[in-house]
Amino acid sequence: MTEIAIATEKLTRHFGALTAVDAIDLRVQAGQFFGFLGPNGAGKSTTIKMLTGLLAPTSGRMELLGLDFQRHSTEVKRQIGVVPEGMGLFERLTGIEYLRFVGRMYGLDRPITEKRAEELLDFMQLADREKTQIADYSHGMQKKLALAAAVIHGPRILFLDEPFEGVDALAAGALKSLLGRMTERGVTIFLTSHVLEIVERLCSHVAIIHKGRLVAQGSLEELRSGAGNQAGEHQSLEQIFLSIVGQSGAEQASLEELTWLT
Amino acid sequence: MADVAAARLPGVLEQIALVAGLRWRIFKNSVRRKHNLWDLIAMIWVAFFSGCLVICVAVLFCAGGYEFVAKNSLTWFALLYWVIFLWWQILPVFIAGFGSNFEFATLLRFPLSLRTFYLLGLGYGFSDLAAISSICWIIAMIAGAASARASIVPVLLVVSLLFVLLNVTLERLAGSWLEKLLAKRKSREIFLGLFILSMVSLNFLNPAIRKLGPGAKPAILHYLPYLWWTPGSLAGKTISAISIPDAHGQLLGIGGLLAWVAVLSVLLWRRFAAQYSGEEISDSPRPVTLRKREKKQAVADEIPGLLAPQVAAVIVKEFRYLTRNGFAFISLIIPPAMVVFFSLQFGPGSPLKEHSIKPAMFFPGIMAYLLLILVSPAYNSFAFEGKGIQTYFMAPVRFRDVLLGKNLFLLALIVMELTLALGVLTFRVGWPGTPMFLATITAGAFALIGQLAIANWSSLSFPKKMEIGKMKGQRNSGVAVWTAFGVQILVGGICTVILLAGRWTGNPWLPPIAFTALTAAAVGGYVSSLSAMDRLAEAKKELLIETLSK
Numbered sequence: 001m002t003e004i005a006i007a008t009e010k011l012t013r014h015f016g017a018l019t020a021v022d023a024i025d026l027r028v029q030a031g032q033f034f035g036f037l038g039p040n041g042a043g044k045s046t047t048i049k050m051l052t053g054l055l056a057p058t059s060g061r062m063e064l065l066g067l068d069f070q071r072h073s074t075e076v077k078r079q080i081g082v083v084p085e086g087m088g089l090f091e092r093l094t095g096i097e098y099l100r101f102v103g104r105m106y107g108l109d110r111p112i113t114e115k116r117a118e119e120l121l122d123f124m125q126l127a128d129r130e131k132t133q134i135a136d137y138s139h140g141m142q143k144k145l146a147l148a149a150a151v152i153h154g155p156r157i158l159f160l161d162e163p164f165e166g167v168d169a170l171a172a173g174a175l176k177s178l179l180g181r182m183t184e185r186g187v188t189i190f191l192t193s194h195v196l197e198i199v200e201r202l203c204s205h206v207a208i209i210h211k212g213r214l215v216a217q218g219s220l221e222e223l224r225s226g227a228g229n230q231a232g233e234h235q236s237l238e239q240i241f242l243s244i245v246g247q248s249g250a251e252q253a254s255l256e257e258l259t260w261l262t
Numbered sequence: 263m264a265d266v267a268a269a270r271l272p273g274v275l276e277q278i279a280l281v282a283g284l285r286w287r288i289f290k291n292s293v294r295r296k297h298n299l300w301d302l303i304a305m306i307w308v309a310f311f312s313g314c315l316v317i318c319v320a321v322l323f324c325a326g327g328y329e330f331v332a333k334n335s336l337t338w339f340a341l342l343y344w345v346i347f348l349w350w351q352i353l354p355v356f357i358a359g360f361g362s363n364f365e366f367a368t369l370l371r372f373p374l375s376l377r378t379f380y381l382l383g384l385g386y387g388f389s390d391l392a393a394i395s396s397i398c399w400i401i402a403m404i405a406g407a408a409s410a411r412a413s414i415v416p417v418l419l420v421v422s423l424l425f426v427l428l429n430v431t432l433e434r435l436a437g438s439w440l441e442k443l444l445a446k447r448k449s450r451e452i453f454l455g456l457f458i459l460s461m462v463s464l465n466f467l468n469p470a471i472r473k474l475g476p477g478a479k480p481a482i483l484h485y486l487p488y489l490w491w492t493p494g495s496l497a498g499k500t501i502s503a504i505s506i507p508d509a510h511g512q513l514l515g516i517g518g519l520l521a522w523v524a525v526l527s528v529l530l531w532r533r534f535a536a537q538y539s540g541e542e543i544s545d546s547p548r549p550v551t552l553r554k555r556e557k558k559q560a561v562a563d564e565i566p567g568l569l570a571p572q573v574a575a576v577i578v579k580e581f582r583y584l585t586r587n588g589f590a591f592i593s594l595i596i597p598p599a600m601v602v603f604f605s606l607q608f609g610p611g612s613p614l615k616e617h618s619i620k621p622a623m624f625f626p627g628i629m630a631y632l633l634l635i636l637v638s639p640a641y642n643s644f645a646f647e648g649k650g651i652q653t654y655f656m657a658p659v660r661f662r663d664v665l666l667g668k669n670l671f672l673l674a675l676i677v678m679e680l681t682l683a684l685g686v687l688t689f690r691v692g693w694p695g696t697p698m699f700l701a702t703i704t705a706g707a708f709a710l711i712g713q714l715a716i717a718n719w720s721s722l723s724f725p726k727k728m729e730i731g732k733m734k735g736q737r738n739s740g741v742a743v744w745t746a747f748g749v750q751i752l753v754g755g756i757c758t759v760i761l762l763a764g765r766w767t768g769n770p771w772l773p774p775i776a777f778t779a780l781t782a783a784a785v786g787g788y789v790s791s792l793s794a795m796d797r798l799a800e801a802k803k804e805l806l807i808e809t810l811s812k
Contacts, residue, residue: 054655055804077658086811088652090579092586092730097579104575105657133586135447149653 003030004066005157005188006051011060013046020046022212023060028190028205030065030156033183035203036192039245043212044192045085045161051190052082052159065156078106081155083163087146091135095126095145098134099152106153113152120148123178125171139166147175157188164198176202200237210245274378278385281369285389304740316395320402327406331414336505340498342403343425346396347494350429353392354437376538383534387430387437397426417504417512424519425497431526432493438533442541451588451730458592462599469606493522569670572659576667583646584675587730590639594679597632601683604628605690621694624687625702626761630754632683633709636676640717641746642738643668644810645728651810661799662792665718669788676710697770701761704777709753712784713746715791720745722795722802725809756780 006028013021021043028034038044049055051062053073062069064076082088090098096117103113121127124144126137134142143166150158158179164172179189179202193199199206200220207217216223223240235243272280323342330338369382387393400422408415444450471478489495500515569577584590605624643665644651654664684702693699726739737743757777764773799806 052656054652054807056800074658074660077656082656084652084656086649086652088649088656088811090583090650090653091648092583092646093579097582101575101579102653102657104571105653105659107571107658109571 004028005030005032005064006034006190007063008051009061009063011047011050011062012058013043013050013055014058019212021050021057021209024209024212024214026207026214026217028188030188031183031186032205033179033189033203034191035199035206036190036209037196037199037206037241038192038209042209044209047209048082048159048161048190048192049084052080052084053077054082054084078153079155080157080159081150081153082159083143083146083150083161084159085161087142089134089142089146089149092133094131094133095121095129095137095148098145099149102149103152108153116152117148120152123174124148140168140171143167144171144175151182155187157190158182160189160191162193163191164193164195196236196238196241206237208241208244216244274381277374277378278382281382281386282389312391312395316398319395320398323399324402324406327403328410329406331407331410334505336502337498339403339501340495342399343497344494346399346425347429350392350396351433351436354390354433355440370538370540376535379538380531380534383434383438384430384530387434392433393430396429400426414501414504418501420516421497421500421519424516424523425493428493428519428522428526431523431530435526435530435533438530438537451586455588455592458589458596462596465600465603466606469603491518493519496522569667570663572657572663573667573670576664577671580668580671583730587646589730589736594675597635597679597683598686600631601628601686602690604631605687621687621692622698624691625684625694625698626705626757628683628687629680629702629706630709630757632680633676633706634750636679637672637710637713637717637750638738638746640669640672640714641720641742642724642726642728643672643717643721644725644806645738646730647810648727648729649811651806655803655807661722661796664799665721665795666792669714669718673710680706695770697764697774701764701770701773701777704774704781705757705761708777708781708784709757711781711788712753713749715788716745716749718791718795719798722798722806725802725806727810727812 004027006026008024008026010023010025011021012019012023024043024047026047036044036047046055050057051064051069053069053076065079067076069076090101093101099117099120100113103117104110108116118127121129124147126141126145126148129137129141134145137145143163147160147163150160160179164175167175176198183189191199191203203220205217205219206223208215216226218226220237223237223244224235326338326342330336330342370379374382388397404415404418404422407418444453490499496515496518500512500519503509503511503515608624639645647654654661694702720742724739724742724745726737726742728736738746760773760776760780763776764770
């Protein structure tokens with residue numbers, strides 16, 4: 001039987017009167033490249049924050065690699081890597097210093113930390129920035145460094161919140177290859193991105209969240225067959241996404257009003 | 263197609279009004295966003311205090327204007343102009359706080375002509391406290407002078423008008439250059455460091471004047487006339503020419519002021535023109551050169567020994583942050599510098615010989631003063647983490663280890679500072695005797711460790727974000743300040759009672775013994791508090807991330 005990497009049960013988060021995430025039941029199998037989609041404000045980042053320990057759920061359960069997050073948070077954190085929304089970097093360190101710091105925080109010994117840090121910086125093409133503080137990195141470089149920090153300890157689950165945003169095409173290609181190789185080795189990747197083409201190309205399974213509720217979950221093929229595709233024609237993920245989330249009539253009407261622009 | 267032609271560009275006055283409205287809305291929203299009541303109270307207090315200051319000084323200027331005209335001592339107007347000039351030019355440097363507030367150049371995205379941009383920039387210069395207060399004082403000075411002799415008003419008005427124009431142009435020019443200088447992180451930190459150093463050195467002005475005063479006065483009086491060409495002296499000279507009367511002198515003075523305004527305006531125009539043409543002043547990453555990093559032996563980036571790797575990693579990170587925080591790094595010289603200052607003022611051989619303090623009092627007093635300064639960062643120890651705070655929550659690390667690392671680093675820093683300061687004190691003031699020395703050391707240990715548990719609680723419960731290289735708004739939250747204040751009064755009170763008990767009982771060894779026992783108890787309390795901090799950090803997780811990642 002395939003191992004379940006991520007499982008949530010009625011996972012909910014309220015912010016005052018707002019329900020950001022409403023009783024979602026996620027199931028992600030080990031080794032899957034899983035895309036988590038939704039419009040702005042749907043609850044994607046809130047869900048990732050809860051799954052990575054950055055935000056406490058209001059109610060519900062989360063199990064990662066068979067461990068209850070609340071009860072075994074340290075053990076779970078040891079096995080996951082995260083590129084959070086704001087990247088979470090210590091901006092006054094240099095890239096190598098930050099990777100050394102993160103390696104040691106994850107309990108790697110010094111020589112291994114050093115070796116991996118150098119290899120990752122080389123791979124991310126950040127090696128020549130030895131003395132540059134992270135604050136002086138461009139956005140794309142910071143993203144690459146955050147990704148390097150997320151994998152330095154060899155995690156079994158990798159959470160990526162918009163990992164390719166601001167990353168140049170060359171580096172993005174290399175990163176995609178790396179992530180593909182990681183899933184081949186059994187690493188689970190949980191990815192959110194607004195670029196549906198990337199998700200479609202990389203992910204085997206997808207879940208869609210809308211207004212805090214999980215509205216679809218399954219493999220891409222399952223979503224295609226379930227998205228009102230009677231004619232049997234091949235639908236892109238964007239078409240599936242729009243058909244599930246829907247473009248409201250109000251938006252169409254608003255567009256009609258912009259005659260002075262359109 | 264979009265109907266661009268239908269849009270009418272607003273005039274200069276309309277645009278100035280729009281920018282003023284924008285500034286007002288930014289201010290209103292910043293007040294509305296204040297979650298912390300203490301910040302709002304502080305703001306009201308500063309506004310009230312500033313208002314009182316402006317009114318009181320205006321009364322003095324009015325009285326000065328009247329007196330100088332009534333007694334026909336018009337030369338003294340130079341003094342009034344000099345005060346205004348220094349205030350107008352120096353205060354904005356303090357208020358700017360070494361960080362950008364409202365980036366004036368962002369207005370360039372709108373369809374403005376260079377002339378409008380220049381006028382807006384100049385108009386912007388009239389909206390700060392220095393300009394408003396200076397204009398109030400000039401008006402008060404003119405009113406005072408007019409009530410003594412109305413005939414002086416026309417010349418005074420012309421000179422003052424030119425003086426205002428000169429000041430606002432110079433202030434905008436200096437501000438623009440400063441903005442360019444401070445846009446780069448490194449230069450901002452160096453500038454801030456130099457600024458702190460100059461502030462510290464001001465403390466030595468009084469002892470220096472006392473020592474050099476008699477000799478310095480004739481030298482100053484000798485060189486003062488050579489400053490005739492400076493704005494303050496020029497304005498004063500023009501006014502004093504009325505009393506002779508010397509029309510030629512008046513015209514020359516007004517011409518001089520006009521020349522100042524013209525030169526500064528040209529320079530300011532050139533600065534604004536550079537901004538207008540899209541000058542890039544901020545830090546931007548250099549182009550990447552794809553080069554393999556040379557494999558080399560890792561720099562010793564680890565603390566060997568018994569510490570857990572997580573604790574050691576936090577200590578190394580704290581050290582790196584200290585060395586990159588120009589303000590914090592340079593302020594390390596303040597404690598020994600202040601010891602030198604206090605010993606000059608109150609030590610043996612000071613001018614206040616009859617009030618000089620004995621070494622036995624100096625040691626605990628200085629220790630208390632230094633701890634007051636040095637422990638304060640512990641009450642907001644996550645201030646500089648920024649978004650990095652998320653790393654602590656993502657990593658498999660207990661918060662007790664993070665706090666332990668931070669506390670150990672602070673402890674090491676304070677021990678180093680105190681050793682240096684007490685060494686300087688022994689050299690300058692003398693040895694206080696072994697019992698008092700030990701009492702001071704043990705009292706310091708108790709006062710420091712006794713505060714750490716509460717400081718950690720404060721750091722987790724009332725975090726406030728700070729940014730390296732900025733001065734404005736770089737203070738702990740109101741509650742953290744009051745907590746630190748209360749704890750320090752309590753700890754200081756306990757220490758004072760024990761030191762006095764040693765005197766009353768005539769037993770000089772009582773304080774060191776009592777402080778050693780208290781230190782042992784404080785260490786026990788601190789260690790047992792660490793587990794509670796783990797739970798508190800989890801409970802305050804969202805507050806910390808939200809506050810520090812903003």
